Amino acid sequence: MNATRIRAALLAGVRALGLSVASVAVSCVLFSLTLLSLVLVGIGVGVFTTPVVLGWVRAWADHRRRLAASWSDVRIDVPYRALPADIRSGVTGQVERTSLMLKDPATWRDLQWLFVDLSAGAVTALVPGLTLWYWLYGLVIAAGLWRVFAHSGGEWFLFVRVHSQFTGLLALALGLGILALGLRYNTTLLRAHFRLAKCFLAPTKEASLALRVAKLTETRHDALDTSAAELRRIERDLHDGAQARLVAMGMNLGTIEALIEKDPAKAKKLIGVARASSAEALTELRDLVRGIHPPVLAERGLGDAVRALALRLPIETEVTVDLPGRSEAPVESAAYFAVSEVLTNAVKHSGADRIWVDLHHTGTGRDGMIRVSVTDNGCGGARIGAGSGLSGVERRLGTFDGVLAVSSPAGGPTMVTMEIPCASC
Amino acid sequence: MRVLLAEDLFLLRDGLVRMLEAFDFEVLAAVETGPELTQAFEELEPDVAVVDVRLPPSHTDEGLQCALAARRARPGLPILVLSQHVEQLYARELLADGNGGIGYLLKDRVFDAEQFVDAVRRVAGGGTAMDPQVISQLLSRRAQDKPIGQLTPREKEVMELMAQGRSNAAIAAQLFVTERAVAKHTSNIFAKLDLPVSDDDNRRVLAVLAYLDH
Numbered sequence: 173m174n175a176t177r178i179r180a181a182l183l184a185g186v187r188a189l190g191l192s193v194a195s196v197a198v199s200c201v202l203f204s205l206t207l208l209s210l211v212l213v214g215i216g217v218g219v220f221t222t223p224v225v226l227g228w229v230r231a232w233a234d235h236r237r238r239l240a241a242s243w244s245d246v247r248i249d250v251p252y253r254a255l256p257a258d259i260r261s262g263v264t265g266q267v268e269r270t271s272l273m274l275k276d277p278a279t280w281r282d283l284q285w286l287f288v289d290l291s292a293g294a295v296t297a298l299v300p301g302l303t304l305w306y307w308l309y310g311l312v313i314a315a316g317l318w319r320v321f322a323h324s325g326g327e328w329f330l331f332v333r334v335h336s337q338f339t340g341l342l343a344l345a346l347g348l349g350i351l352a353l354g355l356r357y358n359t360t361l362l363r364a365h366f367r368l369a370k371c372f373l374a375p376t377k378e379a380s381l382a383l384r385v386a387k388l389t390e391t392r393h394d395a396l397d398t399s400a401a402e403l404r405r406i407e408r409d410l411h412d413g414a415q416a417r418l419v420a421m422g423m424n425l426g427t428i429e430a431l432i433e434k435d436p437a438k439a440k441k442l443i444g445v446a447r448a449s450s451a452e453a454l455t456e457l458r459d460l461v462r463g464i465h466p467p468v469l470a471e472r473g474l475g476d477a478v479r480a481l482a483l484r485l486p487i488e489t490e491v492t493v494d495l496p497g498r499s500e501a502p503v504e505s506a507a508y509f510a511v512s513e514v515l516t517n518a519v520k521h522s523g524a525d526r527i528w529v530d531l532h533h534t535g536t537g538r539d540g541m542i543r544v545s546v547t548d549n550g551c552g553g554a555r556i557g558a559g560s561g562l563s564g565v566e567r568r569l570g571t572f573d574g575v576l577a578v579s580s581p582a583g584g585p586t587m588v589t590m591e592i593p594c595a596s597c
Numbered sequence: 598m599r600v601l602l603a604e605d606l607f608l609l610r611d612g613l614v615r616m617l618e619a620f621d622f623e624v625l626a627a628v629e630t631g632p633e634l635t636q637a638f639e640e641l642e643p644d645v646a647v648v649d650v651r652l653p654p655s656h657t658d659e660g661l662q663c664a665l666a667a668r669r670a671r672p673g674l675p676i677l678v679l680s681q682h683v684e685q686l687y688a689r690e691l692l693a694d695g696n697g698g699i700g701y702l703l704k705d706r707v708f709d710a711e712q713f714v715d716a717v718r719r720v721a722g723g724g725t726a727m728d729p730q731v732i733s734q735l736l737s738r739r740a741q742d743k744p745i746g747q748l749t750p751r752e753k754e755v756m757e758l759m760a761q762g763r764s765n766a767a768i769a770a771q772l773f774v775t776e777r778a779v780a781k782h783t784s785n786i787f788a789k790l791d792l793p794v795s796d797d798d799n800r801r802v803l804a805v806l807a808y809l810d811h
Contacts, residue, residue: 480684
């Protein structure tokens with residue numbers, strides 16, 4: 173057993189001990205307060221106290237979800253239904269809020285969890301906590317406490333009856349055995365504690381499906397809106413651009429046909445004009461194609477497409493790419509346009525003179541995702557908000573279950589991080 | 598002069614063959630896919646190849662990859678790459694080996710037959726032909742650079758044409774000045790950008806391109 177494992181086991185033991193104390197204390201208080209508040213609903217006062225108490229319960233549960241993830245790598249999703257944004261103020265709003273919270277099955281599962289946490293949860297946390305210290309008791313017994321026990325006719329140290337030096341040493345050996353077991357299994361035991369919590373804190377299958385449906389409805393809406401807007405833009409660009417130029421060219425060619433014998437000089441001049449408008453039509457079509465699906469993206473994939481994009485920017489941009497291969501075309505395209513929008517934003521608003529783009533793939537199999545970060549050394553202050561380019565990016569990534577996070581303190585630097593699930597690369 | 602042509606669109610392939618034959622080129626083969634092109638590079642010995650970036654079967658950058666592979670096998674093999682769009686990224690890859698005899702042009706440039714044929718001849722002779730769009734992208738990115746800021750507008754014009762691969766004579770003709778004047782501008786440009794002076798036209802062009810793409 174190496175040093176890191178021992179350190180992990182010791183850490184797990186200390187954490188578990190703290191957890192068992194906190195479980196009993198906090199969960200017990202919250203459990204009682206919740207019950208009290210629910211009873212008080214009967215006489216009206218509870219309507220005001222319940223949302224507050226349930227808020228504390230949810231905060232406590234959320235804290236434990238975070239601990240589960242950071243201490244034992246147990247991921248527990250948040251099951252609560254979102255409260256509507258347009259809830260009324262005053263007493264009616266309060267009643268509405270209370271009833272919505274009480275109708276959420278997650279509230280009742282939280283209550284069950286509080287009870288389990290202060291009983292079984294506390295015990296499962298106490299065991300790994302105690303394994304580290306119990307041997308000290310054995311040591312004290314072996315060192316001389318056994319004499320006291322021998323007088324009183326013997327005491328139990330687990331299943332060893334201590335009444336002599338020999339049984340005292342046996343107790344110490346047993347204690348050390350427990351310590352060894354603790355060092356070996358503490359991390360597993362702590363994980364078991366969080367698994368138990370997960371049974372109650374994670375959304376039920378039904379609830380997670382409901383949450384998923386709500387999310388999908390929202391993102392499908394966004395996706396339809398964006399694609400409709402895109403199609404309108406393409407239609408308008410074609411109509412006003414290439415199409416109009418081709419009409420002009422056709423007209424010119426007609427005139428040329430009529431003039432070619434009568435006035436060859438003028439015809440020649442018009443041929444020049446026709447050629448120029450065909451060149452312009454091509455340029456416009458090229459720009460349009462770049463906006464629909466950039467050729468480099470089709471030819472080389474995300475990494476080189478972003479590199480090519482960076483080369484077009486007026487600000488020096490460093491791109492690092494670590495992608496194992498090509499991803500699905502829609503994912504690549506979404507990631508590309510997200511990066512493109514974020515870069516445009518940075519160029520327009522940040523005042524930076526350097527930008528760094530990092531693209532890499534993390535996770536394996538179904539948990540795989542593309543993570544992109546765009547950092548600039550500009551003035552900061554970028555926010556996701558109404559009308560900002562970033563909220564558009566966030567919405568569009570949402571269709572792919574992607575997320576966007578912005579860190580942009582005043583004075584800079586700004587760092588925009590995006591994650592897009594991508595199972596197939 | 599013997600040309601190998603790779604282009605998947607029938608109309609354009611046919612048009613290019615006609616155009617090149619009209620200007621007394623011998624078209625050795627006009628192929629339409631990447632594997633055919635690789636095979637043609639191995640079997641035929643063209644003086645110059647005109648290659649479309651995007652070719653079947655993958656419809657990605659097969660043409661470009663074939664061209665790069667062929668040049669790795671035969672350094673300096675003259676190849677003119679054509680594309681529906683130009684990317685600085687691809688230009689950089691084509692120029693990376695530091696050998697001349699390379700061209701990268703938008704397909705639109707075939708509209709002007711004489712200029713296009715001139716570009717093919719230049720590449721075949723070991724020179725370069727970079728699309729004006731590539732050069733203007735490079736220049737706009739480096740517009741804030743100090744040495745480039747010191748160039749006079751005329752010198753910038755000369756540098757732009759030089760980076761496209763034009764000879765002094767061609768630059769003089771386009772700008773309606775004497776070749777002596779162009780030579781003076783180029784030596785000024787090289788002094789201001791602190792580039793090593795060379796008598797060889799192609800070396801000079803590559804030095805300017807390398808400077809711009811630094």
